[in-house]
Amino acid sequence: MTYQESLVALADPTRRQIFEALAEAPRPVGQLAQDMPVSRPAVSQHLKVLSDAGLVTCRAEGARRIYAVRPEGLAQLRTWLDRHWSKVMARFAEEVNGKDGLDD
Amino acid sequence: MTYQESLVALADPTRRQIFEALAEAPRPVGQLAQDMPVSRPAVSQHLKVLSDAGLVTCRAEGARRIYAVRPEGLAQLRTWLDRHWSKVMARFAEEVNGKDGLDD
DNA sequence: GCTTACGGTAAGTAATGACTTACCAAGAAT
DNA sequence: ATTCTTGGTAAGTCATTACTTACCGTAAGC
Numbered sequence: 001m002t003y004q005e006s007l008v009a010l011a012d013p014t015r016r017q018i019f020e021a022l023a024e025a026p027r028p029v030g031q032l033a034q035d036m037p038v039s040r041p042a043v044s045q046h047l048k049v050l051s052d053a054g055l056v057t058c059r060a061e062g063a064r065r066i067y068a069v070r071p072e073g074l075a076q077l078r079t080w081l082d083r084h085w086s087k088v089m090a091r092f093a094e095e096v097n098g099k100d101g102l103d104d
Numbered sequence: 105m106t107y108q109e110s111l112v113a114l115a116d117p118t119r120r121q122i123f124e125a126l127a128e129a130p131r132p133v134g135q136l137a138q139d140m141p142v143s144r145p146a147v148s149q150h151l152k153v154l155s156d157a158g159l160v161t162c163r164a165e166g167a168r169r170i171y172a173v174r175p176e177g178l179a180q181l182r183t184w185l186d187r188h189w190s191k192v193m194a195r196f197a198e199e200v201n202g203k204d205g206l207d208d
Numbered sequence: 209g210c211t212t213a214c215g216g217t218a219a220g221t222a223a224t225g226a227c228t229t230a231c232c233a234a235g236a237a238t
Numbered sequence: 239a240t241t242c243t244t245g246g247t248a249a250g251t252c253a254t255t256a257c258t259t260a261c262c263g264t265a266a267g268c
Contacts, residue, residue, distance in 0.1 A: 004117065011115035012226080013108065023191045029245055042227055044246055063235040063244045069192050078189060081182055087127045088173050116256080133215055146257055148216055167214045167265040 003080040005053035006073060014038055015046045019069065022056055026068035107184040109157035110177060118142055119150045123173065126160055130172035 010016050018032055029047065033040040047067055050056045055073035059066050114120050122136055133151065137144040151171055154160045159177035163170050 004120070007111060007115040007120075011111040014226080016108075016111075020188070023188050023195070025195070030243085033245095038226085039228065040245070041229085041247080045226080048246085065245065069195070071192050071196050074185070074189055074192055078185055081178070081185060084124070084127050085178055085182060088175050088178055091127070091129070091173070092175050118256080134213085137215095142256085143258065144215070145217080145259085149256080152216085169215065 001052075001054040001076075003077045006055055006077040009049050009053040009055055010077075012046070012049075014042070015050060018043065018046055019050060019055060022067055022069045026066050028061075028064040028066050030064075032067070105156075105158040105180075107181045110159055110181040113153050113157040113159055114181075116150070116153075118146070119154060122147065122150055123154060123159060126171055126173045130170050132165075132168040132170050134168075136171070 010019060014036065017036065021027060021032060021035065029043055030040065032047075033043045036043055047056065047058075051058065051067075053073060054070060054076070056067050057070045059068070114123060118140065121140065125131060125136060125139065133144065133147055136151075137147045140147055151160065151162075155162065155171075157177060158180070159174060160171050161174045163172070
């Protein structure tokens, strides 16, 4: 549920592939596994990581578990990125302007 | 130099700490290592990963190597995130609006 | 010149993590 | 009721990786 977990979760290529598939459309585990180069249990394990990070949710539909992306998860990561983005851009502007030449 | 590398680079807590320190202000390696719970060589290795990912650059200043964040690196990650953000939000809107009830 | 500060690289180690197969529980179908 | 589907969990394995110490090159200071 933190941006740290989101970064770890999305750093793995397989997990990113799963996440991107879910961003297209919600899917059950089995269908995800079919399109993936790894076994179904592996997909389940990845889904747990994504779920713990708050990036996906799961709704039961009979025996099927339909996974879907969770906007708030991405939002948190976005917030973190934007905070640093601002910081970096401010610093960059200083650099360009010459840091002591305050006005243009 | 890709968003994938950026994600891997920023997924590690120590590396994130280094990156965030550099986002505050450019620093030489030794100074970074002082504020860090790991050895100087470890910091060097992390800086290599961050550098390969395009997230930081290095300018030599005598014997010192001053590292600084590289805006373009973050920009790439931001672009990727925003692409998916849009996708996720579009999907979320569909969900809320009821997907077949097209207008409100 | 020699010595000290700075930092990258090498080699080895210990922990993490991504994957597999085997197994088990719960719902659907006949 | 039993059989088949769906998917989570357990246990074990192999690869990756984050870390350490030791070492080497280069610049600065005396």
